[in-house]
Amino acid sequence: MDIGKKRNEARGNGKINKGPGRKGTEGDGARAKSGNRNTNASGKGERGGDKDKDRWGEERGKRETRERGNGEGSRRSEGKVSGKGNGSVDRDKDKHRNENVNGEWKARGRSSGESLQRNEGKVSGRGNRNVDGDRDKRRNENVNGDWRARGPKGEPEKGGKFKAKNKDGQCKVSRECGGCQMIDVPYPEQLIRKHKETEKLLKPFVKLEGIIGMDEPEHYRNKVNAAFTHDRKGKPLSGVYKEGTHYIIPVEECLLENKKADEIIGSIRELLPSFKIKTYDEDTGYGLLRHVMVRVGYTSGQIMVVLVLASPIMPSKNNFVKALLKLHSDITTIVINVNDRKTSMVLGDKEQVIYGKGYIEDSLNGKSFKISPKSFYQINSVQTQKLYGKAIEYAGLTGKETILDAYCGIGTIGIMAADKAKQVIGVELNKDAVKDAVINAKQNQISNIQFYQKDAGEFMVQLAEQGTKIDTVFMDPPRAGSDEVFLNSLVALKPKKVVYVSCNPETLARDLEYLVKKGYRGVKGVAVDMFPFTNHVESVILLHRKNI
Numbered sequence: 001m002d003i004g005k006k007r008n009e010a011r012g013n014g015k016i017n018k019g020p021g022r023k024g025t026e027g028d029g030a031r032a033k034s035g036n037r038n039t040n041a042s043g044k045g046e047r048g049g050d051k052d053k054d055r056w057g058e059e060r061g062k063r064e065t066r067e068r069g070n071g072e073g074s075r076r077s078e079g080k081v082s083g084k085g086n087g088s089v090d091r092d093k094d095k096h097r098n099e100n101v102n103g104e105w106k107a108r109g110r111s112s113g114e115s116l117q118r119n120e121g122k123v124s125g126r127g128n129r130n131v132d133g134d135r136d137k138r139r140n141e142n143v144n145g146d147w148r149a150r151g152p153k154g155e156p157e158k159g160g161k162f163k164a165k166n167k168d169g170q171c172k173v174s175r176e177c178g179g180c181q182m183i184d185v186p187y188p189e190q191l192i193r194k195h196k197e198t199e200k201l202l203k204p205f206v207k208l209e210g211i212i213g214m215d216e217p218e219h220y221r222n223k224v225n226a227a228f229t230h231d232r233k234g235k236p237l238s239g240v241y242k243e244g245t246h247y248i249i250p251v252e253e254c255l256l257e258n259k260k261a262d263e264i265i266g267s268i269r270e271l272l273p274s275f276k277i278k279t280y281d282e283d284t285g286y287g288l289l290r291h292v293m294v295r296v297g298y299t300s301g302q303i304m305v306v307l308v309l310a311s312p313i314m315p316s317k318n319n320f321v322k323a324l325l326k327l328h329s330d331i332t333t334i335v336i337n338v339n340d341r342k343t344s345m346v347l348g349d350k351e352q353v354i355y356g357k358g359y360i361e362d363s364l365n366g367k368s369f370k371i372s373p374k375s376f377y378q379i380n381s382v383q384t385q386k387l388y389g390k391a392i393e394y395a396g397l398t399g400k401e402t403i404l405d406a407y408c409g410i411g412t413i414g415i416m417a418a419d420k421a422k423q424v425i426g427v428e429l430n431k432d433a434v435k436d437a438v439i440n441a442k443q444n445q446i447s448n449i450q451f452y453q454k455d456a457g458e459f460m461v462q463l464a465e466q467g468t469k470i471d472t473v474f475m476d477p478p479r480a481g482s483d484e485v486f487l488n489s490l491v492a493l494k495p496k497k498v499v500y501v502s503c504n505p506e507t508l509a510r511d512l513e514y515l516v517k518k519g520y521r522g523v524k525g526v527a528v529d530m531f532p533f534t535n536h537v538e539s540v541i542l543l544h545r546k547n548i
């Protein structure tokens with residue numbers, strides 16, 4: 001592989017290999033831009049076919065809106081199995097639904113009648129399409145005993161843990177927020193629905209082995225993003241955007257979010273008046289604090305607080321830091337991020353570390369990772385370990401392979417696979433994530449890995465042009481899925497195996513359709529519930545090149 005040489009760029013460990021012509025953009029914004037560029041590239045590839053172009057075009061067209069809406073880490077950003085019509089559930093059918101094999105849920109039974117929606121990822125989930133009068137009535141009946149909910153090991157439910165959450169009792173704002181589309185649904189039933197919907201979508205291409213659920217499906221979000229505003233009297237409020245608006249629904253605690261993160265956000269809210277820090281007003285452009293993002297390391301417990309400000313000047317910042325640390329001495333770093341643009345992206349470009357190292361570290365499956373504020377890091381660490389475990393298991397590595405980890409983020413999958421492969425190449429657009437990835441490889445004493453900061457599609461084209469031999473491709477694109485440029489070159493490269501990790505079964509199905517047409521066959525797949533109580537679901541699919 002001589003991409004680095006050809007471009008006269010640094011290669012090897014400790015250096016970032018930059019691609020030509022494209023400045024990396026951070027966070028989810030990078031994805032949006034990538035989406036636009038790829039729009040231009042479409043239609044020329046082998047894919048052809050207006051129908052196909054339309055499908056990708058449509059996704060791309062939506063991408064920018066979605067990404068802007070999601071900003072860095074809006075909790076609406078993950079893949080979504082949704083909800084028109086939850087289908088009725090009756091007792092007899094329930095008897096056949098759950099079969100737990102080695103901790104994995106095998107959902108069986110009739111189709112729930114839900115369909116995947118194309119509107120995923122918009123700012124917030126108000127106007128929850130899953131909840132209408134009739135369906136709510138049915139749900140409540142079921143919650144009152146008819147549903148026969150089962151725990152994660154298939155046993156009849158005993159305690160309240162896996163019971164459906166009562167909207168009014170358990171979460172004061174669920175109706176307005178709409179982020180937990182399945183808050184009324186017992187957890188085992190959530191898994192059944194997600195499995196069925198994913199299975200239905202992917203059925204033409206691959207058979208799913210089941211869905212991997214959580215034992216403790218609450219408070220799994222290791223990253224919390226709170227938008228800040230104030231009430232009429234100027235009292236600070238924080239919460240989530242109501243769908244399609246910039247109206248902030250105040251949230252103090254959340255079923256999905258890390259509790260400590262919520263506490264810290266509450267403390268910041270309370271500290272603001274005494275420091276005369278005003279929350280930002282989008283209409284007038286007046287005020288300072290726009291968002292607070294908190295990330296908590298799952299294994300390390302390290303905590304990063306990012307204060308997203310409209311201007312770089314924060315009055316009494318040192319005293320503010322002292323006061324916050326007095327309340328939460330376990331905070332390990334505090335960063336100011338400056339976002340002075342009129343945008344619904346959460347994070348801006350500039351950063352200033354005001355306490356600690358400016359990043360956190362965490363461990364997954366025995367490897368340690370540095371995570372910078374703008375780098376992507378999976379939000380559910382418990383499930384991420386299972387997800388990565390499955391992806392690597394599916395690859396069936398022998399130690400002889402050259403692997404491509406495409407859309408590699410901070411290098412997690414490639415670093416975990418490196419011990420079992422000859423060589424790993426990672427490509428990622430976000431420059432902060434690539435910097436983290438290089439450090440992560442070093443920290444884990446991995447010497448057979450190289451990272452490139454570049455658009456994955458462009459990178460693949462280069463690899464294909466050079467005839468680079470790649471045996472196995474791991475690809476984990478953002479919600480919008482991959483694109484023709486990438487897939488086209490992937491087909492040209494002819495890797496024997498492709499392990500596709502996806503947070504959006506709909507775009508996954510679209511991309512699988514392409515790969516299957518172009519000489520790949522779906523061997524197996526599994527859904528992983530990374531986002532309990534929401535309609536979102538992750539999947540891992542193994543493809544083999546035909547005639548190998």
Ligand SMILES: C[S@@+](CC[C@H](N)C(=O)[O-])C[C@H]1O[C@@H](n2cnc3c(N)ncnc32)[C@H](O)[C@@H]1O
Nearest residue numbers: 031034376407408409428429430455456476478
């Ligand atoms: C779903 S994340 C997966 C990251 C990583 N595999 C992980 O599990 O943490 C998708 C990643 O793709 C990156 N990305 C988005 N568009 C890209 C593009 N066009 N080329 C390369 N990377 C891109 C994002 O910055 C993000 O890090």
